[in-house]
Amino acid sequence: MTTSSNGASGFKQRTIIALVEDKPGVLARISGLFRRRGFNIASLAVGRSEMPGLSRMTFVVEGPPHVVQHVAAQLDRLVEVVEVQDITEKNIVWRELALIKVNSPSEHRGEILELANIFRVNVIDIGAKTLTMEVTGGRNKINSLIELLRRFGIREVIRTGRVATLRGALIEGQEEGAHAVADSVEHFYTPTAGDSGSV
Amino acid sequence: MVAKKLTGGQIVCEALLNEGVDVMFGLPGGAILPLYGELSKYPGLRHVLVRHEQGGAHAADGYARSTGKVGVVLATSGPGATNLITGLATAMMDSAPVVAITGQVGRAAIGTDAFQETDITGATLPVTKHNYLVTRAQDIGPTIHEAFHIARTGRPGPVLIDIPKDVFQEEAEYDFERDSQINLPGYHVPSTADESQIQKAVELIDAAERPVILAGHGVIISQAFDELRELAEKAEIPVVTTLLGISGFPEDHRLFVGFPGMHGLAYASLTLDESDLIIAVGSRFDDRIVGDPNRFATGAKKIQIDIDPAEINKSITADAPVIGDVKAVLGQINPKIKSTKHTDWVSRVEHLKAEHPSLKIRETDELLGQHVIKALSDVTRGDAIICTGVGQHQMWAAQHYRFTNANSWFSSGGLGTMGYEVPSAIGAQLGNPERLVWSICGDGGFQMTSMELATAVENNLPVKYAILNNNHLGMITQWQDLFYDGDFQAETYTANPDFVKLAEAYGMKGIRVTKQDQLEGAIREANEHNGPVIVDFVIEKVDNVYPMIPIGGSVEDLIEESL
Numbered sequence: 001m002t003t004s005s006n007g008a009s010g011f012k013q014r015t016i017i018a019l020v021e022d023k024p025g026v027l028a029r030i031s032g033l034f035r036r037r038g039f040n041i042a043s044l045a046v047g048r049s050e051m052p053g054l055s056r057m058t059f060v061v062e063g064p065p066h067v068v069q070h071v072a073a074q075l076d077r078l079v080e081v082v083e084v085q086d087i088t089e090k091n092i093v094w095r096e097l098a099l100i101k102v103n104s105p106s107e108h109r110g111e112i113l114e115l116a117n118i119f120r121v122n123v124i125d126i127g128a129k130t131l132t133m134e135v136t137g138g139r140n141k142i143n144s145l146i147e148l149l150r151r152f153g154i155r156e157v158i159r160t161g162r163v164a165t166l167r168g169a170l171i172e173g174q175e176e177g178a179h180a181v182a183d184s185v186e187h188f189y190t191p192t193a194g195d196s197g198s199v
Numbered sequence: 200m201v202a203k204k205l206t207g208g209q210i211v212c213e214a215l216l217n218e219g220v221d222v223m224f225g226l227p228g229g230a231i232l233p234l235y236g237e238l239s240k241y242p243g244l245r246h247v248l249v250r251h252e253q254g255g256a257h258a259a260d261g262y263a264r265s266t267g268k269v270g271v272v273l274a275t276s277g278p279g280a281t282n283l284i285t286g287l288a289t290a291m292m293d294s295a296p297v298v299a300i301t302g303q304v305g306r307a308a309i310g311t312d313a314f315q316e317t318d319i320t321g322a323t324l325p326v327t328k329h330n331y332l333v334t335r336a337q338d339i340g341p342t343i344h345e346a347f348h349i350a351r352t353g354r355p356g357p358v359l360i361d362i363p364k365d366v367f368q369e370e371a372e373y374d375f376e377r378d379s380q381i382n383l384p385g386y387h388v389p390s391t392a393d394e395s396q397i398q399k400a401v402e403l404i405d406a407a408e409r410p411v412i413l414a415g416h417g418v419i420i421s422q423a424f425d426e427l428r429e430l431a432e433k434a435e436i437p438v439v440t441t442l443l444g445i446s447g448f449p450e451d452h453r454l455f456v457g458f459p460g461m462h463g464l465a466y467a468s469l470t471l472d473e474s475d476l477i478i479a480v481g482s483r484f485d486d487r488i489v490g491d492p493n494r495f496a497t498g499a500k501k502i503q504i505d506i507d508p509a510e511i512n513k514s515i516t517a518d519a520p521v522i523g524d525v526k527a528v529l530g531q532i533n534p535k536i537k538s539t540k541h542t543d544w545v546s547r548v549e550h551l552k553a554e555h556p557s558l559k560i561r562e563t564d565e566l567l568g569q570h571v572i573k574a575l576s577d578v579t580r581g582d583a584i585i586c587t588g589v590g591q592h593q594m595w596a597a598q599h600y601r602f603t604n605a606n607s608w609f610s611s612g613g614l615g616t617m618g619y620e621v622p623s624a625i626g627a628q629l630g631n632p633e634r635l636v637w638s639i640c641g642d643g644g645f646q647m648t649s650m651e652l653a654t655a656v657e658n659n660l661p662v663k664y665a666i667l668n669n670n671h672l673g674m675i676t677q678w679q680d681l682f683y684d685g686d687f688q689a690e691t692y693t694a695n696p697d698f699v700k701l702a703e704a705y706g707m708k709g710i711r712v713t714k715q716d717q718l719e720g721a722i723r724e725a726n727e728h729n730g731p732v733i734v735d736f737v738i739e740k741v742d743n744v745y746p747m748i749p750i751g752g753s754v755e756d757l758i759e760e761s762l
Contacts, residue, residue, distance in 0.1 A: 021385060025320065025332075032324045073509040079329045079349060082385035 012065045013042060014088040015164055016072055018057045019049060021080040029078055030057070039063045039071055043096075043161030054082060058094075058163045087166060090177035094164035097136045099124070100146065103153035104131035112152060119145050130155055203374075207336035208237040208367040211300065214343035216243055217375050220271050222262065222629055223247070224255035228275025229315060231302025233367035247629065247658055250650040252279050254622035256286020256357075257648070260295045261586060261626030264609050267422065269296045269350050270626060276302045277315030280361070281322065285616060287357045288326040292613025293443060294420060296355035298346050299327075303363040306334060320361050328356030334363065336371035340378035348381050353388040354507040355420060389506050391531055392523035399519040400478075400502045401535045407476035407500075409544045410436045411456070413488075416443035416612070417481010417505065417525040424448070424605045426529035427480060433533060435541045437548045439467045441482050443612040446602040450581065456548060457557075460488040462594040465555035465746040465759055470548050471496045472754045479503045481525040484515040485613070486750075494753035504528050557746050558598060561762050565739045566715055568592055568667045572599035574718035575637060575665065578726070583607065583635040584627050588620035588644030591673035594744045596639045618647030621664070625651060628660045635663070635726060642668040642695055652705045655731045663725045664733045666698055669740050677743045702733035711735045 020026050027046065034041055042060040049056040061071050072086040104112050109131070116123055116133050119141070125132040135142055139162075146157060166177030205213065211234055215223070222245040227235045238246055249255040252274040259270030274280050280301040290297045304313040320330045329349050331342050339362065346358040404410060418427050427447060431438050431454045438448045439456045442463075448455055459467035471477060471488075477499045482488075484503070489495045492514055503510070503517035504525055511520040521528055560569045572595045575583070581603035587593040587610045602608060609627055611619040624638035645666050655662050667673075676690040702709030708728050712721045712735070725732040745760035 028321065029324060036325050070509060070513065073511070077507070077509050079383060079386050 012068045013060055013062050014068050014071060014086055015092065015094070015162065016059045016061065016075070016084060016086050016088075017164060018059070018075055018081055018085075019051075019054050019083040020057060021082060022048070022053050022055045023080055026055075026080050029080065030075065033074055033078065034061065037070070037074055038067050045161035045163045058161060060162050085166075087164060087177060091167045091179045092164050092177060093167055094138070094162050095136050096139060096142060096160055096162050097134065098142045098146075098157060098159040099132055099134055100149060100157050101130050101132045101155040102149045103129060103155060105129065108152055112149070115145070115148055121145070203372060204370055205373050206233070206237065206367065207339050207362065207369050207371065208234040209240070210336060210339040210371065210373045211343065211362070211367070212237055212241040212244055213373055213375070214340050214378070215271065216241065217379065218344065218347045219268065221245060223271035223273055224249050224258045224262075224626070225273030226250075226252055226255060226275070226279060227273075228277075228279045228302065230276035230304055230364045231273060231279070231300075231367070233364060234273070234300070234302065234362075246273075247625075247654065249622065249654050251648070252282035253286050253618070254625075254648050254651040254654065256283045256297065256299065257289065257616075257619050257622035258626035258629075258651070258654070259297045259299075260286060260290045260293075260619075261609055261623030262630040263290075263296045263626070264293075264623075265584060265606070265627040266630035268630070269298055269347050272297065272299045274299065274301050275315065276304055276319070276364075277317045279315075280319040281317055283359075284323060284326060285614075287323055287359065289611050289614045289616045289619060290357040291326045291328065293611065294355045294416060295357065296350040297357040298343075298350050299357060299359040301359060301361045302367070303332065303361045305365040306363045307365075309363065319359065323359050326357070327359050328354075330359040330361070332361045333366055336366050336369035339366070339371070340373045340375070341380075344379040345381060345383065349383075349386065353386075389508075389523045391527045392504075392521045396519065396521045397528070397531045397535065400504075400521050400532055403476055403500055403502055403519055404434060404478065404532070404536050405539075408541070409474045409547070410434065410476040410478060410541065411470050411474040411499075412436050412438045413441065413459075413471065413477050413479045413482050414438055414444040414447045415441040415480060415482025416447075418444055418447035419481075419606050421481060421506075421525035422606075423480075423526035423529050426526055426533060428452070429533050430478075430480075430529055430536070434536055434539050435545060436478070437470060437545060439470055441485065441488060441612075442597055442610065443608075444482065445597055445610075446604065446606055446608040449603055449605075450601045451603055454545070456552075458597055460485075461490070461748050461750070462598070462744050462746065463488070464557040464598060465757055466548070466551040466557060468746075468748065468754050468757065469551050469555065471499070473547070473551075474499045477501045479505075479517075480529070481505060483507075483510045483513065486514065489514055490748055490750070490752045490756075494755065555746075555759065556762075557759070559762055561760065563739075564715070566713060566718075566737065567742060568595045568669075568736075568738050569599055570715050570718060571665060571667055571712075571736045571738065572596050572639070574722055575639070576600045578719055578722040579635060579637070583637045584609070584624075584631060586610070586620050586624040586627055586636065586638045588639075588641050589615045589617045589674075590641045590644065591677065591742070591744045592639055592641045592667040595667070617641070617644035620644060621648040622651045622654070624662045624664070625655050625658075625660055628655075628662050629658070636661075637663045637665055640664055640666045641673060642666055642670060642692060642698075643672045646695075649701070652702075652707065652731070652733075656706050660731060661729060662731050664731070666733060666735050667738050668695065668698065668735055669738050669742070670695055671740060673742070674744070676741055680741075680743065681747075682749070698733050698735035708732040709735065711737065713737045
């Protein structure tokens with residue numbers, strides 16, 4: 001699994017948010033575009049936005065740098081894509097969500113619940129032999145929890161894609177998503193895909 | 200205004216008329232018959248029956264490119280619709296405004312693998328600018344108006360509208376005022392460019408010592424002929440035209456250079472290479488021009504004017520991208536640039552032309568393809584509309600026809616569709632009844648769409664077909680000769696029909712030319728004949744197109760003919 005912005009294959013990851021019209025076939029148009037332009041979707045999350053008739057999508061895409069740079073421009077060509085923002089280099093917050101169903105025989109239940117407590121995750125279902133927890137955060141947090149639970153026997157992992165938004169401005173007049181000092185992003189930490197969900 | 204209650208088929212016709220459509224190409228079938236059933240009520244919509252839907256799409260494309268209007272093609276569901284795909288892809292790659300209306304199986308049958316069912320909106324996703332499946336008659340009007348808006352604005356392109364059979368039959372209200380309101384929050388059409396972009400471009404132009412304009416198809420689509428000429432003349436800048444930019448700048452102008460690239464004129468490629476500034480005007484730096492992007496005009500800064508932001512930095516990094524409509528952008532740039540001379544640079548370009556006489560035809564008694572094009576150009580005084588297919592004949596036509604009229608060259612530049620030449624000429628002739636239309640064909644491509652000759656005859660369209668007949672797939676032969684060790688495979692046509700007899704079989708005039716001294720007389724005879732003509736030019740069997748820059752190369756790899 002690629003866990004950094006420069007994965008094993010030298011491919012770049014970018015995070016893009018798009019506002020799209022809620023019409024049949026929009027997802028097919030977007031996935032078709034990604035396929036034929038050689039963009040690889042690492043994750044995709046879609047849902048209704050705050051505006052009627054519009055959905056918001058968050059993509060994490062992978063591909064060679066010169067190709068991936070064009071993702072936003074190509075997306076914007078689609079008639080039903082209302083707005084696209086490549087927020088890769090912006091100051092953003094994001095989350096992913098996972099449901100993890102793990103074996104939880106009574107002798108291990110306490111230990112598992114302790115892990116859940118440390119990770120501040122919710123247990124949302126307990127059965128006779130299994131327990132399901134809900135974890136939100138960055139990819140590293142979710143991956144770590146999965147690793148720690150593995151020895152109990154994981155039954156299922158269900159993960160969403162990343163959802164992201166620009167951080168609000170700290171100072172009046174500053175743009176959303178700007179880093180603390182707007183004139184030089186290089187001096188500031190740029191989040192990578194594996195980081196925790198808030199930087 | 201009170202909205203009228205109409206059938207879906209009637210709404211299609213009314214909406215088309217409101218969009219200014221006067222001719223459409225098509226071929227009926229079961230799913231679209233309800234629409235055809237309404238046509239007799241709308242005599243203002245001329246329907247041209249084609250012999251194959253691909254021909255219909257190319258004819259609509261030729262009509263569109265030659266008139267600037269939207270071309271319309273109709274086809275039925277299933278095979279009718281899939282036959283359009285090559286034509287739509289051709290129009291997509293070359294930004295031609297075409298609206299295709301296809302019949303679909305009835306709504307209840309969709310998804311059941313019904314007879315003649317195909318998911319044509321799914322199948323045409325990558326080859327259309329946009330497409331629709333209309334599931335209610337009340338949506339037909341708004342969809343058609345939206346489709347025309349999308350097809351003709353911004354970077355034009357094909358739009359497909361798929362309408363189920365029973366939706367044509369369903370009744371709904373149609374109100375032009377209401378239904379032609381465009382509400383597309385995600386569709387933005389750039390016009391003028393940001394001042395900061397203009398300023399950067401102006402600074403580069405004013406500072407350049409060896410500037411060159413690379414004029415592409417955008418000049419023609421935007422009809423920026425006067426603006427382009429003003430830019431060239433005001434700052435004395437030589438003009439290189441891309442393959443699809445041909446006829447965007449008068450070829451008898453002293454600043455005209457020619458077309459560059461793989462089979463372009465050596466001096467045009469060298470002019471780009473020696474320049475210190477390339478002003479790409481509606482050109483997307485296609486791989487046939489650029490070759491190796493790392494070795495393309497390395498000493499030149501690049502201004503890229505394009506209406507499509509996705510074209511910026513796609514293959515070549517632009518020092519000054521300018522997003523906007525070419526005509527509007529040149530209107531912004533021209534008043535701001537200094538009026539200047541580039542005397543030394545222009546004489547350097549003249550020197551390159553003299554040093555590399557790419558248009559010189561080798562001495563021979565044989566009839567060569569170049570002789571045919573040269574004679575066509577001379578006899579028609581560069582004034583004809585020229586449609587071509589793809590291959591050697593296309594390259595010779597691009598090189599040797601000397602266009603004096605704006606927007607007169609229609610060729611499948613992007614997709615490279617053999618067979619485009621026969622139906623596109625039909626569309627161009629229909630759109631330009633007063634003009635002389637020559638379709639320059641290879642014997643290979645001609646046979647891909649020659650069934651459309653019947654369409655020309657049936658509609659009394661006096662298209663002149665020039666077949667450069669060498670019984671070969673000429674470009675294939677050339678590549679196998681140069682790059683596959685002369686291992687010739689599947690390159691020879693040993694059973695071509697007698698094209699003169701074929702002409703006669705269709706009720707056309709047929710003329711055969713085998714010698715250079717017959718050229719002028721035959722071309723005049725064809726021009727004067729009041730009807731379609733095939734001239735079968737029997738040219739030398741095997742000949743290569745030069746100059747040539749092999750794929751992925753640069754001017755360092757230029758191959759020129761030794762004369």
